[in-house]
Amino acid sequence: MYRAFQGTVRLLSRVFLPSVTVDGLHNVPDRGPCLIVSNHQSILDPILIQSFCPRPLHTMTKSTQFGVPVFGWLVREHLLAFPVRRFQIDPQAVRVALRRLEQGRAVGVYVEGERSWDGHLQPPRLGTLRLLLKAGVPVVPCAISGSYDVWPRWDRALRLAPVRIAFGEPVPLPKLDDRRARERSLDDAAAAVMGALRALLRPAGTPEAVAAGEGRRG
Amino acid sequence: MAIGDLLWACPFCGAVGAIQAAGRGRSVCSACGSAYRRGRGSLLIAHRPGAEPEVRPAAEWLQALPTLAAALGAGNQDGRVLREDRVEATIAGPDEAVRRGGEVLGFRETAGESLTGALRLEGAIVTLEEDSGARRAWDLEDLTAIQSSSRVVQIKPRGRPVVTFRFRTGSPRLWEELLQLAMRRLYRTLGRGEIREFQPRIVVR
Secondary structure: OHHHHHHHHHHHHHHHOOOEEEEOHHHOOOOOOEEEEEOOOOOOHHHHHHHHOOOOEEEEEEHHHHHOOOHHHHHHHOOOOEEEOOOOOOHHHHHHHHHHHHOOOEEEEEOOOOOOOOOOOOOOOHHHHHHHHHHOOOEEEEEEEOHHHHOOOOOOOOOOOOEEEEEOOOEOOOOOOOHHHHHHHHHHHHHHHHHHHHHHOOOOOOHHHHHOOOOEOO | OOHHHHOOEOOOOOOEOOEEEEEOOEEEEOOOOOEEEEOOOOEEEEEOOOOOOEEEEHHHHHHOOOOHHHHHOOOOOOOOEEEEEEEEEEEEOOOEEEEEOOEEEEEEOOEEEEEEEEEEEEOOEEEEEEOOOOEEEEEHHHEEEEEEEOOEEEEEEOOOOOEEEEEOOOOHHHHHHHHHHHHHHHHHHOOOOOEEEOOOOOEEO
16 A cells, blocks of 8 residues: 555656656665654655655654544555654654664654745754664655745645755764763754755756756656 | 735735735735735745735745734733734643554544634733633743644643644734744743743753
8 A cells, every 4th residue: 555655646746746856765775774854845745755765654743644534544554654742742752763663664754843834944853853863773864845836834725846855865873872962962963964954955956956967756 | 824824924014914815815914905926836926006016935025024023012021912813722632542453653632622712912821712701821831832733823731731723813823923932032031041942842942
């Protein structure tokens, strides 16, 4: 069902989003645990990133989605999502994320915690940074650009626009079991992760991107 | 969602909360009559009465807004009503486990009591004047988290359930910004430091 979902979205995107390009697929480890850390511009992001990521992605998803009829069933049963409550520290979400990593899976998180209002990067969530520092697995930055132009948070209408998904080289972060050491490392982790995302963000379809030979469909 | 959810004030006249949906993808400032609509991508086209249309990315229009603090004036401890809007409020029920097979994937909120009424920010207190005549209040000092999600704003009072406000009038983003501004001012006044994060839990530097 998951592969069918991926295939369906990829097919539909050829029709409705003909300018989706994907770069850096070689940066996603073929196997073993890893964290795919993304920015968040649009409600389309999880659909697109999961569809074009070369590995099945277990994505931390806001808990309210699991109460939506039909959609909640779909994300729970077939799209590998697990809930996170956003108005409190949610230890169960962290436990499930770590469990998936122990099982050798790829886990997806959105480091900003919510969709950007203006399309620009927002400060990272401290809880997400703590997870990255505790997990001790490859942290692969995944920058999506252009989805804000297609479907921004403040509008219901979709527009055609180029979308680019770029997987970057894993960000080197220490594995820190000590809570105080993690707290001391938060600022450095934020700089490393957000810096990596910033470097990957480039408007899709720009002359620079075309000249760099970037962009093949996943 | 509407353009007024993004532009919590009119970039031209500065009126807070004045941009209202006017149908057919248009929004209009109730104060100066400027009209807004979305163009290609995330471009916004603004048309001031008597002037040529201006086209800019949404982010640039946002940068043109006055700061909310400047727009509201100094201080919020005098009890004046800073903002009032009509809402549907939901008090959360107990969390429900989300399971797949035999595994607990996590938990999700359930909806509890529903109310309608006028939501007000009065100084350092958020009040809901229910249509039934009852009144509920939440001190900002007791809040442990504030967040917006789609068309709602949620607050988490310490030791009490999450309250979700869905706006019939007004903008969830404006309310999130207002509450955060009020919280920052309160924390400074109380000597608690600068707030670094509002969700999942308020954290100070």
